[in-house]
Amino acid sequence: MNLIKLTDREFEKMAALVYDRTGIHLPVEKLGLLSNRLRKRLKALDLESFSAYHDLLLDKKGCEEELPNFLSAVTTNETYFFRNEQLWKFVGTDFVKNLVETRTKGTKTVRVWSAASSSGEEAYTCAIVLRENLPSFSSWNVSIIGSDISSRVLDKAKGGVYDAYAVSRMPPEVLKKWFKIADGSHTVRDELKKMVRFQTHNLRDPFPNARFDLVFLRNVLMYFDLEMKKRVIKHVGDALVPGGHLIVGDVDPIRTIPELSAANQCEYQRPGVYRKPGAKSAFTGNQRMATK
Ligand SMILES: C[S@@+](CC[C@H](N)C(=O)[O-])C[C@H]1O[C@@H](n2cnc3c(N)ncnc32)[C@H](O)[C@@H]1O
Structure with missing residues (x-):
């Protein structure tokens, strides 16, 4: 199976968008993690590149619909009762x-x-x-x-x-x-x-x-x-x-x-x-x- 690759340039653009929307800082070591998480969204939306996904998130209407999925893909939500x-x-x-x-x-x-x-x-x-x-x-x-x-x-x-x-x-x-x-x-x-x-x-x-x-x-x-x-x-x-x-x-x-x-x-x-x-x-x- 041919996996869609997240290029360095695309990573920079996506990481900047993540930072802008959430304040979450993604160093370049997180490229693999980010591409794995977002690849599922590309598949769900039938998109052929991370750039296309980035464009969709910049589009007002696309962003309204996709933002909740994007936020849930880029955040880490680990928690449990009585933690610490x-x-x-x-x-x-x-x-x-x-x-x-x-x-x-x-x-x-x-x-x-x-x-x-x-x-x-x-x-x-x-x-x-x-x-x-x-x-x-x-x-x-x-x-x-x-x-x-x-x-x-x-x-x-x-x-x-x-x-x-x-x-x-x-x-x-x-x-x-x-x-x-x-x-x-x-x-x-x-x-x-x-x-x-x-x-x-x-x-x-x-x-x-x-x-x-x-x-x-x-x-x-x-x-x-x-x-x-x-x-x-x-x-x-x-x-x-x-x-x-x-x-x-x-x-x-x-x-x-x-x-x-x-x-x-x-x-x-x-x-x-x-x-x-x-x-x-x-x-x-x-x-x-x-x-x-
Ligand atoms: C690891 S969980 C921590 C949950 C809980 N506080 C605990 O300690 O078990 C981190 C949470 O921070 C949220 N988060 C990340 N960036 C955020 C932001 N800019 N504003 C509000 N919540 C944010 C994520 O969605 C995620 O659910």
């Missing part, structure tokens, strides 16, 4: 403790943003952890937003149906409690679904009317170049309320890169966790020092 257990322990203990201590008056509201949520596993994990750990849960008003650039993964998130791999790190009793399990598929219970909603959002742009207490920005910065990383860190900092927490996960590029540390409005608390200054915290200065 340590961070979920933090959310269920210290983060919750901080909320309880600081929400003494008025409506007890918690707003969470799973930025680059992929198919929703992170957002629903957060719903489970808050549901299980917030004392007197019915007195809280919890809203969790999952957003991603790819509408494909968001459709899956809205459906809330997952395979065995996605739930494989969950303790069996938690799985049984929060999912309907039938024929190898696991469907998130309505109680959790009510806490979470999903919408498309490009991290290149600020999140509209954002006032979040907790933002997850995990396993996505690594796809961006320095300029885009700085831009995203700025948007995420702006989206947090004073005292809000930012969780970047175990692949944390912020602390080691001075330009990113400078762009970060939050203070380091412990591996993967930052906090925006400006409001009362349940953590004392000493505790923060001790975890540095």
Whole structure:
């Protein structure tokens, strides 16, 4: 079988388009990966070259129809429930403790943003952890937003149906409690679904009317170049309320890169966790020092 080849020039053009639409930086080593992923789209559209596909994406009407497929082809959506257990322990203990201590008056509201949520596993994990750990849960008003650039993964998130791999790190009793399990598929219970909603959002742009207490920005910065990383860190900092927490996960590029540390409005608390200054915290200065 004759495979259509992605030439160096075509790679440059496609990589520039990917960067323009998503901020994802594709070095030349990714030529093979990109051509494999896009070749499926060429086949589906019956196109004879990558240049023809590039032209289609530049055409207004073609782009409208093809963009969701293009975005799902160029993004990496790997995720699963309870990814990085340590961070979920933090959310269920210290983060919750901080909320309880600081929400003494008025409506007890918690707003969470799973930025680059992929198919929703992170957002629903957060719903489970808050549901299980917030004392007197019915007195809280919890809203969790999952957003991603790819509408494909968001459709899956809205459906809330997952395979065995996605739930494989969950303790069996938690799985049984929060999912309907039938024929190898696991469907998130309505109680959790009510806490979470999903919408498309490009991290290149600020999140509209954002006032979040907790933002997850995990396993996505690594796809961006320095300029885009700085831009995203700025948007995420702006989206947090004073005292809000930012969780970047175990692949944390912020602390080691001075330009990113400078762009970060939050203070380091412990591996993967930052906090925006400006409001009362349940953590004392000493505790923060001790975890540095
Ligand atoms: C590897 S997944 C991370 C999922 C989840 N946060 C986790 O840690 O398990 C990365 C996600 O980032 C999304 N993404 C990539 N570029 C984006 C952008 N510019 N704006 C919003 N989402 C983006 C991809 O579509 C993908 O679903």
